[in-house]
Amino acid sequence: MxxxxxxxxxxxxxxxxxxxxxxxxxxxxxxxxxxxxAAAPRVAIALAALLNFAGAFISLAVAATIAKDVVDAxxxxxxxxxxxxxxxxxxxxxxxxYFGLPSSSxxxxxxxxxxxxxxxxxxxxxxxxxxxxxVLIPALVAPILAFLIAxxxxxxxxxxxxxxxxxxxxxxxxxxxxxxxxxxxxxxxTNDAQKTMGVITLALIANGNLGSxxxxxxxxxxxxxxxxxxxxxxxxxxxxRTTGTRIIKMDSAQGFSAQGAGAAVILASTHFGFPLSTxxxxxxxxxxxxxxxxxxxxxxxxxxxxxxxxxxxxxxAAAIGAAAYGCTRIFGTGALGPVxxxxxxxxxxxxxxxxRHQRGSPVPAS
Amino acid sequence: MVATxxxxxxxxxxxxxxxxxxxxxxxxxxxAVYGATRFADLSRDDRPFAATAAIVTALVxxxxxxxxxxxxxxxxxxx
Numbered sequence: 001m002x003x004x005x006x007x008x009x010x011x012x013x014x015x016x017x018x019x020x021x022x023x024x025x026x027x028x029x030x031x032x033x034x035x036x037x038a039a040a041p042r043v044a045i046a047l048a049a050l051l052n053f054a055g056a057f058i059s060l061a062v063a064a065t066i067a068k069d070v071v072d073a074x075x076x077x078x079x080x081x082x083x084x085x086x087x088x089x090x091x092x093x094x095x096x097x098y099f100g101l102p103s104s105s106x107x108x109x110x111x112x113x114x115x116x117x118x119x120x121x122x123x124x125x126x127x128x129x130x131x132x133x134x135v136l137i138p139a140l141v142a143p144i145l146a147f148l149i150a151x152x153x154x155x156x157x158x159x160x161x162x163x164x165x166x167x168x169x170x171x172x173x174x175x176x177x178x179x180x181x182x183x184x185x186x187x188x189x190t191n192d193a194q195k196t197m198g199v200i201t202l203a204l205i206a207n208g209n210l211g212s213x214x215x216x217x218x219x220x221x222x223x224x225x226x227x228x229x230x231x232x233x234x235x236x237x238x239x240x241r242t243t244g245t246r247i248i249k250m251d252s253a254q255g256f257s258a259q260g261a262g263a264a265v266i267l268a269s270t271h272f273g274f275p276l277s278t279x280x281x282x283x284x285x286x287x288x289x290x291x292x293x294x295x296x297x298x299x300x301x302x303x304x305x306x307x308x309x310x311x312x313x314x315x316x317a318a319a320i321g322a323a324a325y326g327c328t329r330i331f332g333t334g335a336l337g338p339v340x341x342x343x344x345x346x347x348x349x350x351x352x353x354x355x356r357h358q359r360g361s362p363v364p365a366s
Numbered sequence: 367m368v369a370t371x372x373x374x375x376x377x378x379x380x381x382x383x384x385x386x387x388x389x390x391x392x393x394x395x396x397x398a399v400y401g402a403t404r405f406a407d408l409s410r411d412d413r414p415f416a417a418t419a420a421i422v423t424a425l426v427x428x429x430x431x432x433x434x435x436x437x438x439x440x441x442x443x444x445x
Contacts, residue, residue, distance in 0.1 A: 058442045133373050141377065145384055153392035160396040172399035176431075180391075183435060190442065202416045257392045262387035271383075271442055272376040 005335040009342060010203045013086045015227040018196035020093045021105040022052060022231025025192060028262075028282040029185045029232070036255040037185030038177035047178075048185040049233035055189025060275035062191055066198025067205065069130030069273075070110055071117045076206040079330045081113075081120045082199060083338045087345060088112025088321025089217045096309055098352055103309035104277030109195050110135055110316040113202075115318025116325040138274040142265050143284030150254075150261035150288030157253050158293070173252035179257045180259035187229060187266035195275055196224040239253040250286070254293060258285035280310060294308055374444035391434050 029052075030044040038045070067073065070219055076082065089105070089112035110131075161169045190246040200220045204210040210217075250258070262282040269276045290298040328337030331335050401424025408417035 058439065138377065138380075141381070145381060146388075149385055149388035153389045156389065156393045157396040160393070160400050161403070164400065165407070168403040168406060169399055172402055173395075176395050176399070179431070179435065183438075186439075225422065253396070256395065257388075260392050260395075261384075261388040264391070265380075265384045267438055267442060268380045268383040272373070272380055274376075274380065 002263045007203060007207050007209070008081045009335065009338045010079050010086070010151075011200055011223075013083055013090070013338075013342065014196050014199045014203070015107075015223055017086050017090050017093070017199075018193065018224050018227035019091055019231035019234075020097075021109075021192050021196070021232050022228040024051075024093050024105050024231075025185055025188060025278055026232045026235050027262060028278045029188050030181065032250060032255040032258050032282070032286060033177050033181040035172065036177060036250050036252040038174040038181065038252060038255060044181065045233060045235050046294030046315045047182060048188070049229045051182050051185035052189035052193065052232045053188040053225045053229035056193035056197075056221060056228065057250045058186070058190040059270055060194065060197070060216050060221075061203060062194035063197040063269055065130070065134050065217075065273040065275055066110070067196050067201040068212075069127055069134050071113060071202070072125045072127060073202050073205040073212055074234060075121050075125035076117065076202070077121065078333050079203055079207055080268030080333060081116045081325060082206065083341075084116035084120075084328055085109070085321045085327035086199065087316045087324035088319075089113055090345070091320045091324075092313060092317040095351060096313075101306060101309040103306075103313045104279045105140075106192060106195055106275055106277045107135075107139065107310075107313045109199065110275065111314035112321035113199065114314075115321035118318070119322040119325050120329075126170065133365050134274055138269060138276060139280065140278050142269060142274075143280040146186075146258075146261045146265045146281045146284035147291070149264065150257045150285040153257040153261060153291035154289045154292035155303035156259060156362060161253065165325060170252050173256045176256045177252060177259060178309065180256050180263060183263035183267070184259045184278075184282065185232075186269065187263045188232075189225070191266050191276055192278060193224045193228045194270075197221055198229065198275075200224070201282055242362075247299070250289065256291035257292070258282065258289040261285040261288065277310075379431070387434065387438060391431055392428050394430050394434070398424045398431065401427060 026045060026048060029048045033039040034043045090107040092103070093105050110280040114126055114131065197216045197220050201210065201216045205212055205214065226239050262278070262316040265281050266278060267278055287298050287303055324341060327341055331337035331340060398441045404420040405417050405424060406422055
């Protein structure tokens with residue numbers, strides 16, 4: 001009974017993380033469409049939310065990676081470990097959201113779970129092969145790949161349409177961005193929603209509700225899809241400004257190539273079960289599309305700040321996850337620790353939102 | 367050691383699929399935009415045969431883009 005209560009708290013926290021993931025990553029999905037004028041913000045966000053929901057049903061390869069290839073589910077002797085990992089991820093997501101940095105929700109989640117696992121049961125429970133081979137190496141390769149693809153693609157594109165009248169070309173690529181932006185939203189849904197599915201599946205395995213070789217239950221899929229779609233719809237206006245306009249001023253052809261590169265990399269990676277960061281990939285694509293036109297068009301200072309956030313995410317979320325486990329452990333291995341930490345977290349989040357609300361919305365929502 | 371940890375085959379397949387889809391779709395869609403824009407210009411210049419060729423090019427390229435998207439989704443859902 002006691003562990004079932006903790007399981008309910010873990011599932012609720014995982015869905016809350018999924019919501020913040022959508023909320024945090026909205027910018028990555030829609031910023032290019034908005035900044036080039038391909039879609040109005042509300043339309044772009046509504047479309048992204050809908051396709052996020054649909055994308056969550058496409059594949060389960062990433063969920064399997066998170067549930068079985070990052071930490072040893074059988075070594076996790078307390079659901080409090082997974083709870084603490086989620087707290088680490090949510091906290092880091094909100095910190096970077098507050099400061100307008102598009103860091104990786106995915107790496108925050110993996111960092112949080114690894115940090116709390118290491119503190120609770122030692123480094124032996126971390127599956128190094130899976131962590132390095134399926135998370136860290138693809139994390140390094142993916143944004144570079146998106147950068148190169150977008151850069152090469154925009155080069156070809158300018159060769160094909162460069163001498164035509166700009167008006168029709170702009171309108172053509174704006175139309176194309178409805179497709180490329182839609183594919184990016186679908187890709188985001190399929191890769192990111194699966195991470196929450198993976199964590200909930202991991203909790204169900206650790207709690208004995210599922211066997212270690214079980215697949216993700218349907219109720220987990222639909223609840224994760226709903227949470228990320230609601231989070232996406234709720235938006236992330238502050239981060240939209242960073243990704244859409246502060247990295248590079250884009251034309252619609254660049255927006256198309258950036259979104260196309262991002263969608264291609266995320267969908268291909270998802271197919272092989274690599275839990276990527278949409279943040280890393282789309283920012284790589286945006287910078288590649290900018291550099292493909294003119295290296296100096298990219299605001300490298302802003303890009304540098306984002307890279308710093310990328311580098312910090314795994315260790316910072318791991319440290320917060322470890323600290324959160326320490327806090328829950330003070331109250332034993334039962335439900336009291338997660339309940340108190342949840343209440344504290346909700347209070348802090350409410351305070352942050354209140355402060356954010358007082359300072360006003362940075363970008364108009366229409 | 368690193369070579370055994372990294373899933374080289376899957377990673378290379380990811381790179382190949384991403385490059386083909388990312389670069390290929392952008393090129394083909396650019397051809398569609400080229401065809402549509404030229405169609406407008408050639409129609410205005412009263413050159414119907416060239417205009418027809420341009421719009422056929424645009425439509426074929428656009429259909430290829432849509433086909434690429436559909437194939438991508440079908441491949442994703444069949445693993």
